[in-house]
Amino acid sequence: MRIQIPCPAMPPPTASLHLLISRIRDYAIFTLSPVGIITSWNPGAVTIKGYTAEEAIGQNFSILYRDEDAERGIPDHNLRIAEAEGIFRDPExxxxxxxxxxxxxxVEIVSLVENGVLLGFAKIIRDVTDRISMRDDLRQANNDLEQFTSIAAHDLQEPLRTVTSYLTLLNKQAGPVLDEKHRGFLAHAVDGAARMQRLIA
Known part of the structure; x- marks a missing residue:
């Protein structure tokens, strides 16, 4: 005989989604009316943007942009792209x-359309400042390393040419009078200097 353990009923999808969004802190997730008025505001939006739900809801979402961008009409332009293409993306x-x-x-702005009617938009924002800063620092470090390597190679070329020239001259003049063992040592030195020149060329 099987014993069935009663399970609590799952909440409807809309309630589950609302619960999930309300617990997300790393992403600002909120909705907009068709003309860009903020209609919902999750805790992640409070964390990232600094506005409480009471302060944000009812405001035009252009308050989230720099003043110069808002004056240029960029917020509305982004909405129109999302409306026309279904989604607007701005990775940085x-x-x-x-x-x-x-x-x-x-940033992502997704149009919410039902039966051909635009109901509004959902907007998702993730703060990537630290990631971009780390990437830029890594690029700068790589550039500095390349510059250092280039300068070091240039500075080494002249003394290395001198060493190679003297080793070659020594090999020509003294090689015949050296025994096989010491001729081998000298040949290794000449070959090593030549390989080093090729590496830093």
Missing amino acids: GIRKRKNGEIFTAE
Whole structure:
């Protein structure tokens, strides 16, 4: 005889989705009306943007952009792209927090359409400032290393040419009078200097 253990009923999908979004802290997830008015605001948006839900909901989402970008109409332009193509993506967007701090964000705006009618938009923002900073630091370190290597190679070429020339001359003049063992040592030295020249050329 099997004993069935009753399981709690799953909440409807909309409730489950709302619960999931409400627990996400690393992403700002919120919705907009067709004209860009903020209609919902998750805790991640509070963390990343600095506005409380009470402060954000009802505002035009252009408050999340730099003043100069808002004046140029970039927020509305991004909505129109999302409306026309279904989604707008900006992997390294420049955005603004409530306190005026500028940060780099990975942004997606998705149009919400039902039966051909635009209901609004969902917007997802991830703060990637640290990732971009690390990438830029790595690029700078690589550039510095390449520059150092180039300078070091250039500075080594002249003394190495001198060493190679003297070793070659010594091999020609003294080689015949040396025994086989010492001629081998000298030949290895000449070959090593030549290989080093090729490496830094």
